[in-house]
Amino acid sequence: MRRVAVVGAGMTLFRHRMLETGKEMAFEASRQALDSAGLERKDVDSVVLGSAPDAFDGVHMKGEYLTDGAGAFNKPYTRVYVGGGTGVFIPIAAWWQVASGMADIVLAVGEEKMSPLQPHPQYAFWSIFDHTLERPLGVTLLWIFALEMRRYMHAYSVSEEDIALVAVKNKGNAMDHPAAQLPARITVEDVLKSEPICWPVKRLDVSPTSDGAAAVILASEDVARKITDDPVWITGVGWNVDTTYWTNRELAYPEYLEKAARMAYKMAGVENPRREIDVAEVYDPFDYKELHHMEGLLLAGKGEAPKLTKEGVTGKDGDLPVNPSGGLLGVGNPIAAAGMMKVAEIFWQLRGEAGRRQVKKPAKRGLAQAWGDLMQVGTVVVMER
Amino acid sequence: MGMTDNTFPGTPIQPDEWKGNRYFFKEAEFPLRYSWDSGIAISRFLQGLKEGRILGTKCFRCKRTLVPPRAFCERCFRQADEWVQVKDTGKVNTYSVSYVNSDASRRSEPLIVAVIEIDGASPGMGFLHVIRKIEPSEVHVGTKVHAVWKGASERVGSILDISHFEVY
Numbered sequence: 001m002r003r004v005a006v007v008g009a010g011m012t013l014f015r016h017r018m019l020e021t022g023k024e025m026a027f028e029a030s031r032q033a034l035d036s037a038g039l040e041r042k043d044v045d046s047v048v049l050g051s052a053p054d055a056f057d058g059v060h061m062k063g064e065y066l067t068d069g070a071g072a073f074n075k076p077y078t079r080v081y082v083g084g085g086t087g088v089f090i091p092i093a094a095w096w097q098v099a100s101g102m103a104d105i106v107l108a109v110g111e112e113k114m115s116p117l118q119p120h121p122q123y124a125f126w127s128i129f130d131h132t133l134e135r136p137l138g139v140t141l142l143w144i145f146a147l148e149m150r151r152y153m154h155a156y157s158v159s160e161e162d163i164a165l166v167a168v169k170n171k172g173n174a175m176d177h178p179a180a181q182l183p184a185r186i187t188v189e190d191v192l193k194s195e196p197i198c199w200p201v202k203r204l205d206v207s208p209t210s211d212g213a214a215a216v217i218l219a220s221e222d223v224a225r226k227i228t229d230d231p232v233w234i235t236g237v238g239w240n241v242d243t244t245y246w247t248n249r250e251l252a253y254p255e256y257l258e259k260a261a262r263m264a265y266k267m268a269g270v271e272n273p274r275r276e277i278d279v280a281e282v283y284d285p286f287d288y289k290e291l292h293h294m295e296g297l298l299l300a301g302k303g304e305a306p307k308l309t310k311e312g313v314t315g316k317d318g319d320l321p322v323n324p325s326g327g328l329l330g331v332g333n334p335i336a337a338a339g340m341m342k343v344a345e346i347f348w349q350l351r352g353e354a355g356r357r358q359v360k361k362p363a364k365r366g367l368a369q370a371w372g373d374l375m376q377v378g379t380v381v382v383m384e385r
Numbered sequence: 386m387g388m389t390d391n392t393f394p395g396t397p398i399q400p401d402e403w404k405g406n407r408y409f410f411k412e413a414e415f416p417l418r419y420s421w422d423s424g425i426a427i428s429r430f431l432q433g434l435k436e437g438r439i440l441g442t443k444c445f446r447c448k449r450t451l452v453p454p455r456a457f458c459e460r461c462f463r464q465a466d467e468w469v470q471v472k473d474t475g476k477v478n479t480y481s482v483s484y485v486n487s488d489a490s491r492r493s494e495p496l497i498v499a500v501i502e503i504d505g506a507s508p509g510m511g512f513l514h515v516i517r518k519i520e521p522s523e524v525h526v527g528t529k530v531h532a533v534w535k536g537a538s539e540r541v542g543s544i545l546d547i548s549h550f551e552v553y
Contacts, residue, residue, distance in 0.1 A: 012393055013393045015398075016397075017397065017400075018397055019396040025395070119490070120489035123487060123488045133453055134513050136544050137514065137544065137545075139498075140487045143481055146482075147498070195484075196484055198483045199484075200481070201481070243459055245455075247478075247510075248451075251500075
């Protein structure tokens with residue numbers, strides 16, 4: 001397999017609603033990524049795009065609809081989709097093409113326009129549930145998060161206060177992200193007193209719905225070295241899916257994520273993730289998910305992520321900064337674009353280009369992770385400078 | 386160019402602008418109707434519910450009793466071997482108190498939803514349902530519940546043939 005580098009990144013603002021169409025947002029992010037690497041569309045051998053359910057846009061064949069915005073016509077083009085895990089699966093699918101020698105330069109684009117669906121984008125998630133056994137109960141996506149959060153709290157005696165600290169940290173980190181949708185200085189009390197939606201999930205435990213796009217460019221080693229003297233290498237990739245029978249699984253621990261992480265760590269030669277990962281962008285559509293995912297990623301022992309958070313280890317200046325971007329809770333959650341934003345953030349962090357968000361610790365190796373579907377998909381990339 | 390440039394493209398629309406006439410929007414609905422097949426396993430499960438019974442399937446290789454039942458054991462990847470009746474009691478694996486409907490609008494009354502591990506199924510196996518007739522503060526992980534069935538004449542072969550679960 002060939003070595004694969006990230007050589008450029010770009011993104012749009014993340015906002016509740018944007019005037020730009022999905023196609024226009026994909027263009028803006030792609031154009032910025034190309035500019036950052038000094039490349040043009042003609043230099044791109046292949047395009048990989050990710051976007052979540054077509055139901056948000058009300059546009060079927062969304063991959064094809066977005067073709068022009070991703071600079072993909074007359075090129076090998078692939079749309080990938082693994083629910084919320086899509087954002088980090090896009091660079092994995094792009095990595096296959098470069099590592100295998102099929103392409104030297106791949107443009108990887110994540111796009112999401114959730115705002116068109118009325119009265120609320122949330123409604124589209126109804127159709128991810130079993131049509132015969134679950135939908136008749138009036139299910140909402142929030143239920144599975146609330147059920148998983150409650151199970152996690154029970155298994156490891158985690159409090160709502162412990163979990164709220166993540167929302168406080170990430171929304172605070174987002175104050176320094178110029179594309180962020182919900183940056184805020186809040187307190188644990190604000191989170192605890194916010195409106196209950198599906199207890200234990202409260203308003204401030206949740207990321208918003210968003211419009212946005214993000215893109216990165218992957219290149220083979222020899223090509224990357226011509227483009228930049230500061231490439232960031234993708235040294236490990238991993239992905240895994242658990243059974244759809246989610247009411248038969250132990251929800252307190254994401255075993256599928258551990259499998260995805262071990263796959264990526266093995267490839268990257270990481271033996272002790274807690275010591276060897278310098279900065280992590282962990283999927284945080286809800287605050288408890290950051291803790292849950294840190295444990296699945298073996299960045300903390302089972303039930304121990306709240307302690308690391310409380311001790312400030314995961315803060316921007318801590319020993320293991322987690323979500324210095326501000327994460328989905330702070331920057332926003334345009335699903336496939338949100339995962340790509342995390343990959344872009346690790347790229348910028350490792351290059352020392354994260355501006356006021358730059359972590360204090362010298363960062364040589366980072367990780368981006370996303371998660372999705374019925375609490376069953378884990379996607380992981382390890383990146384190194 | 387890195388993040389230090391602080392320039393990210395995009396044209397946010399504020400809610401007041403959206404409701405006004407500043408921008409053009411095209412609105413439409415396309416209601417889609419479906420008729421879903423229940424499948425080999427769930428058809429029989431629904432027949433059981435109509436008869437007031439909860440059914441599972443057994444895999445003789447891994448010895449699990451599968452609820453919801455499936456035609457095949459996804460772990461051993463072979464046909465399930467036999468149908469069994471399990472109990473209509475169980476315990477709460479996890480629960481939530483929902484204040485919203487599926488379109489994110491507020492419910493008039495909160496609803497307790499739970500994953501219920503069914504007695505007689507393998508440990509940790511169960512399905513999603515609702516719990517009624519109890520204060521949310523009195524529900525816990527591990528709370529014992531039983532199915533409350535609709536009357537025989539009202540049962541149609543649906544997950545809603547179980548009206549709800551109650552604590553006992």
